[in-house]
Structure formats: structure tokens, C-alpha cells
Amino acid sequence: MPHIPTDTDVYEVFAQHGSSTPLNHVGSIVSPRRDTAWHLAKETYGRRDDLVTLWVVRRDDMIVPSAEDRGLLAAKTRMPHRQPGFPTARRRDRAAAAETAGSASQVRDSAPAAHRDEAPGAGEAGLADLWLALADDLFVLGNRLGERICDYIDVEEALAVGSIGQEALAHAGTILTLRGFDQPAVDAWFFDRAQEQWQVSRVIERITDWPSTVACGLVVAAAVTVLAEQTAQVETDAAQLSAIAAVREEQLVHLDHWRRWARALSDWPETRAEFTRAYAEVTELAGDVFGARPQGGPAGALPGDPAPAATLHERLAALVGGGPGSQLPEHPLPRTAGLGGSALAHSLAQGRVVRDAYAPGVFS
Amino acid sequence: MTPDQLADVVGAVTDPEIDVTLRQLGVLRSVSLTDDRIQVNLAPTRLGCPGLGEIARRVRSALADAAPGQEVEIVWERGAWQPAAVTPAGRDVLRMAGYRVAGADPRCPYCGGEDVMRAGRFGGSVCKVPYDCRACGSLFDVIGTAGCSAALATSHSRQGGS
Incomplete structure (x- = not known):
């Protein structure tokens, strides 16, 4: 009392x-x-x-x-962002930290691989297939990140993951739109295909725990920026160019975010071993990121002209190969349809649940 | 109605999130008229903007009132929007609402101070980046970073946030 x-x-x-x-x-x-x-x-x-x-x-x-009521006054939540003074205190702390950290935190910042000369127009048809496969990856990544936005006790991280997921989905849709899909066709592509018809990278199965998700996010963002840079060199249509440039700009921000996480997870003694293991496993699977087979082509085949895939793979290696214990294969590997495991299956099932709950005709 | 008059109708439609018109925000690119079909070209501020559907609905609704019976086609010019497309009037409206537009060194919309710091890379919407004013302590958002890496790099050496 x-x-x-x-x-x-x-x-x-x-x-x-x-x-x-x-x-x-x-x-x-x-x-x-x-x-x-x-x-x-x-x-x-x-x-x-x-x-x-x-x-x-x-x-x-x-x-x-009274003295014995102290326990009643202790915080009832472990979520600091729920507390009234949080935004102000947090930003003040970070302002102070940023001033003292100096340039130490700027190491290994995003520096996209330098452009190399390409034979003009080389493998343009191949690039379209690579984009379509990456759209599949972005779609699953975006869905999986969207499921995580309420998991964090850090409000900034929730905003970051929510934004990255939202933009990954938008980029997946943008890629299809640039390929000539209208909105119903985009919906049909993502929601009406059976899992066996999807051509996701093997890394997608690993979007499970947080260290692996960070590694997957890094690989996908790096792949998109690399492909966007290559496309910008061979594309001539102004509307396509500005859309591709916007995708690249936005993905560079994502790439930077994942790199900060990768750096932090490999610097902290508590997480170093786990992250190094996850990064090695994910990069080992990332060999097929640029291994899309042509639409309608034989299963297991590389794009008609393997040269762009090899060049892109090399640039991807420059972006992700420096991580802790990277196992990225030396050469690109073909993608296989029907992978994606529970990450893809869950995304597709959730998509169906959401769509079934809408009135008929909303998704024509 | 002439295309210019139709453009005025579309230009007066307001954004779903901030009380600023599509013309002020630079989202309206052009309006053209062929026979019975009106084509409206719009530029999203960010590819992942969740307001595109609502903006399209508002534009269709405004045109249905102004030019009944005419077919409307909305074309999204992805990646075409730039912070420079915001009109001077739009900048004033945004500043009054507590926003700044990316492009130059950001200044606090409340006190005009230049001692501001980025407080993270991701704001409450994908088109916003949060900033702190260290002069007056206000929090504000800078709008528009897609295709504007210069704005992201501005206070790179003293950024906070994740």
C-alpha cells in the first residue's frame, strides 16, 4: 500500500x-x-x-x-521506442555519436564497381530474362521483409525494413511494367503462377533468420544495382532509362543499409561467428543470381549469350565477395525452376489469403 | 475543354498525404487530349509510393466532374520526378507543413537554421528522409531522394540513424 x-x-x-x-x-x-x-x-x-x-x-x-512500491514503478515494456522521451533522447545520442565516430564508420562505403566497356547491345535479350528472374527474387524478399516490420524494438530499423520491403515489391512490379506487363498481368504473374514456375535464386530459401536475411538482402540489392548499371549502357529508350536509374538509386540505399548491418554483425563478437557462417552459405548459393534461363528455353541452360552473365557475375563478386568468408562461386550457375522453399511458398500463400479476402473484381 | 484547362483540373488535385497539389509537387507532367480520350502523364515521387492508386482515383474523379464521359488514361512516368520539379509555390506549401525538398543543403523549415543532421535514411514514407534541426530542436522530413543522390550525400560525414 x-x-x-x-x-x-x-x-x-x-x-x-x-x-x-x-x-x-x-x-x-x-x-x-x-x-x-x-x-x-x-x-x-x-x-x-x-x-x-x-x-x-x-x-x-x-x-x-512507499519504498516497497518501487517494483510497481519499473518499466512495463522492454520497447524503448514506446517511451515518451524516446525520439528526442535517441536522436541526441546519435548526434553525439556521429560527431565522435568521424570517418571510421565510413569504411567500405558503397562504391559500385567501375563500368567496363561492353560490346554495344551485347546480350540485350539476355538482360531482359535476368531482370524477370530478379523480379521474382525482389517479390519474395519484399514479402518476407514486410512480415518482419513489427519484430524490431528499434523504430528506425522497422522503418528501414518496411521501406526496403515496400520498394522491393515496387521494383518487382516496375521491372514487369517495363517489360510491357499491364497491372492485371503483373498481378497474374506474381499471384497466379504455381511455385514450380517460379525461377527464384537459391538464396531466397535462406530468407529465414536475421543474419541470413541480411546476407540475402545484400546479394539481391547488389545484383539489382549491377544489372541496372549494365542495362543503362545498352538501353536507348528514355522512359526505360529513367525508370532503371530510379530503381538503381533506390537499391543503392538498400545496399548501403545491408552493408551497415553486415559490418555490424561481423564486428560484434556475439554475432560474428553466426553471421560469417550465414554469409558464406548465402554467397555460395548466390552463384545463380545471373543464371536465369531464357523464357521458354530449356531448363538448366544459361542465357543464349553467356558473356553478359559472366561480366555481371564478376561485378557482383566485386560488391559481395569482400564480405566475411564469401563463398561466391567463381562462375555463374544456372537457375532452376521450382525452388524457393518455404520462403516462396509462404509468400504465395499469404498473397492468396489477402487476395481472397477482397471483394470479387478488385483484382481483375 | 482545352488541354490547358484539363491540366488545371488535374493540377489542382491534392496529394493524399500532404495538402499540396499535384502541380505544385511536380507530379503532373502533361495532359493531352485526343478525340474523346484524355491522357494524363504523372511522375511518382518514388517507385514504391503507396499513394499512386489514390492519386489516380482522385485524378479520374476530378476529370469525371470536369469533362464527363471522356475516357481517361493515366500514364506513370517512372523515375521522371525530380526534386527540382516542385514549384516555388509548392516549396512554400511544403515548408509551411514542415517539409523541405531535396536538392540543396537542407534547412530547417521552422527556424531556417542550417545546422541540421540526417536522422536516418528511412522516414515514415518512402519519399521522406528524417532530419533534426540542432538549432531549434525540430524534427522535419526532406522529400524526394530518388534520382537525387546529391541530396543523400549532403551531410554524409555527420549522419545519424541506421
């Missing part, structure tokens, strides 16, 4: 000194009579400053905690 003090002559004084400052407890007074307490408080605490308001409360009337 709260402790109730017995001295009836003690009054607690609360004063507000300016209209933009809160009411503060400024001290206590002892007054033998209730009707003189307020004036005594004003003389004691308000003589030298203007006061906006002054509250005087008899301590006897207040409900205050």
Missing part, C-alpha cells in the same frame, strides 16, 4: 515559470493554516521570478509510493 504521510502542515509547491516550460515541483513549505499556504508558497518560491501558475497541494492529500 502507498505510504501516506501524517504531517498535515506540509505542503508541496508546483510552479510554472514560463508558458513554454512545464509545471515543476519546486519545493515544500510548512504552513500552520491551509488558507495561508498558497501565499506563503508565492512569497517563498515566486518572489524573484514571474510565475505563470502556482499549485500548492497538501502532502497529506497526495498519493505517493
Whole structure:
């Protein structure tokens, strides 16, 4: 039970000194009579400053905690972002940290691989197939990230993962639109194909735990930026070029985010071993990122002209090969249809649940 | 109605999130008229903008009132929007609402101070990047970073956030 003090002559004084400052407890007074307490408080605490308001409360009337109530006052949530002062305190801490960290945190920042000369127009048809396969990867990645946005105790990370997932889905749709799909065709492509018809990379199966998800996100963002840079060299249509440039700009931000995570997870002693293992496993599977088979082509075949795939793979290696224990194969491997495991199956099932809940005709 | 008049109708449609018109925001690119068909070209501020459907609905609704019976086609010019497309009036409206537009060194929309710091890379919407003003303590968003890497690099050496 709260402790109730017995001295009836003690009054607690609360004063507000300016209209933009809160009411503060400024001290206590002892007054033998209730009707003189307020004036005594004003003389004691308000003589030298203007006061906006002054509250005087008899301590006897207040409900205050006793020593054994301390447990009741402890925070009931482990989520710091739920606490009222969080945004201000957090940003102040980070402002201070950023000033002292200096350039140490800037190492290995995103520097896309330098462009190389290509035979003009080489393998343009192959690039379209590579984009289509990457759209599959982006779709699953976006869905899986979307499931995670409520998992974090860090509000900035929830915003980042939500934004990256949202943009991955938008990029998947944009890729199809650039290929000439209209909206119903985009919907049909993503929601009506059976899992066996999907051609996701083997890395997609690994979007499970957080270290693997970071590695997968890094591989996919790197692959998209590499392919966008290659496409910008051979594409001539202005509308396609500006859309591809926007995809690249946005994915570079994602790539940078995943690299920060990769750096952090491999720097922290607690996570280093687990992340190094996850990164090795994911990069070993990433050999097929540019191994899309041509639409309608024989299963297991590389694109008609293997040269762009090899060049792209080399650039991908420049972006992801430097990570801890990268096992990225030396040469690109073909993709296989029907992979994706539970990550793809779950995304497709969830998509169906959402679509079935809408009124008929919403998705034509 | 002439294409210019139709463009005024579309240009006066407001964004679903901020009370700024599509013309002020630079989202309206062009309006053309062929026989009975109106083609509206719009540029999304970001590829992943979730407001595209609502913007299209508002444009169709405004055109249905202004030019009943005419077919409307909406073309999204992906990647075409640039922060420079925001009109001076649009910049004022956004500043009054607590936003800045990417492009130059960001300044606090509340106190005009230049001592601002990026507070992360991802804001409450995909088109926004959060900033702190260290002069007056206000938090504000900078709009539009797609295709504008210069704006992202601005305070790179002292960025906060994740």
C-alpha cells in the first residue's frame, strides 16, 4: 500500500515559470493554516521570478509510493521506442555519436564497381530474362521483409525494413511494367503462377533468420544495382532509362543499409561467428543470381549469350565477395525452376489469403 | 475543354498525404487530349509510393466532374520526378507543413537554421528522409531522394540513424 504521510502542515509547491516550460515541483513549505499556504508558497518560491501558475497541494492529500512500491514503478515494456522521451533522447545520442565516430564508420562505403566497356547491345535479350528472374527474387524478399516490420524494438530499423520491403515489391512490379506487363498481368504473374514456375535464386530459401536475411538482402540489392548499371549502357529508350536509374538509386540505399548491418554483425563478437557462417552459405548459393534461363528455353541452360552473365557475375563478386568468408562461386550457375522453399511458398500463400479476402473484381 | 484547362483540373488535385497539389509537387507532367480520350502523364515521387492508386482515383474523379464521359488514361512516368520539379509555390506549401525538398543543403523549415543532421535514411514514407534541426530542436522530413543522390550525400560525414 502507498505510504501516506501524517504531517498535515506540509505542503508541496508546483510552479510554472514560463508558458513554454512545464509545471515543476519546486519545493515544500510548512504552513500552520491551509488558507495561508498558497501565499506563503508565492512569497517563498515566486518572489524573484514571474510565475505563470502556482499549485500548492497538501502532502497529506497526495498519493505517493512507499519504498516497497518501487517494483510497481519499473518499466512495463522492454520497447524503448514506446517511451515518451524516446525520439528526442535517441536522436541526441546519435548526434553525439556521429560527431565522435568521424570517418571510421565510413569504411567500405558503397562504391559500385567501375563500368567496363561492353560490346554495344551485347546480350540485350539476355538482360531482359535476368531482370524477370530478379523480379521474382525482389517479390519474395519484399514479402518476407514486410512480415518482419513489427519484430524490431528499434523504430528506425522497422522503418528501414518496411521501406526496403515496400520498394522491393515496387521494383518487382516496375521491372514487369517495363517489360510491357499491364497491372492485371503483373498481378497474374506474381499471384497466379504455381511455385514450380517460379525461377527464384537459391538464396531466397535462406530468407529465414536475421543474419541470413541480411546476407540475402545484400546479394539481391547488389545484383539489382549491377544489372541496372549494365542495362543503362545498352538501353536507348528514355522512359526505360529513367525508370532503371530510379530503381538503381533506390537499391543503392538498400545496399548501403545491408552493408551497415553486415559490418555490424561481423564486428560484434556475439554475432560474428553466426553471421560469417550465414554469409558464406548465402554467397555460395548466390552463384545463380545471373543464371536465369531464357523464357521458354530449356531448363538448366544459361542465357543464349553467356558473356553478359559472366561480366555481371564478376561485378557482383566485386560488391559481395569482400564480405566475411564469401563463398561466391567463381562462375555463374544456372537457375532452376521450382525452388524457393518455404520462403516462396509462404509468400504465395499469404498473397492468396489477402487476395481472397477482397471483394470479387478488385483484382481483375 | 482545352488541354490547358484539363491540366488545371488535374493540377489542382491534392496529394493524399500532404495538402499540396499535384502541380505544385511536380507530379503532373502533361495532359493531352485526343478525340474523346484524355491522357494524363504523372511522375511518382518514388517507385514504391503507396499513394499512386489514390492519386489516380482522385485524378479520374476530378476529370469525371470536369469533362464527363471522356475516357481517361493515366500514364506513370517512372523515375521522371525530380526534386527540382516542385514549384516555388509548392516549396512554400511544403515548408509551411514542415517539409523541405531535396536538392540543396537542407534547412530547417521552422527556424531556417542550417545546422541540421540526417536522422536516418528511412522516414515514415518512402519519399521522406528524417532530419533534426540542432538549432531549434525540430524534427522535419526532406522529400524526394530518388534520382537525387546529391541530396543523400549532403551531410554524409555527420549522419545519424541506421
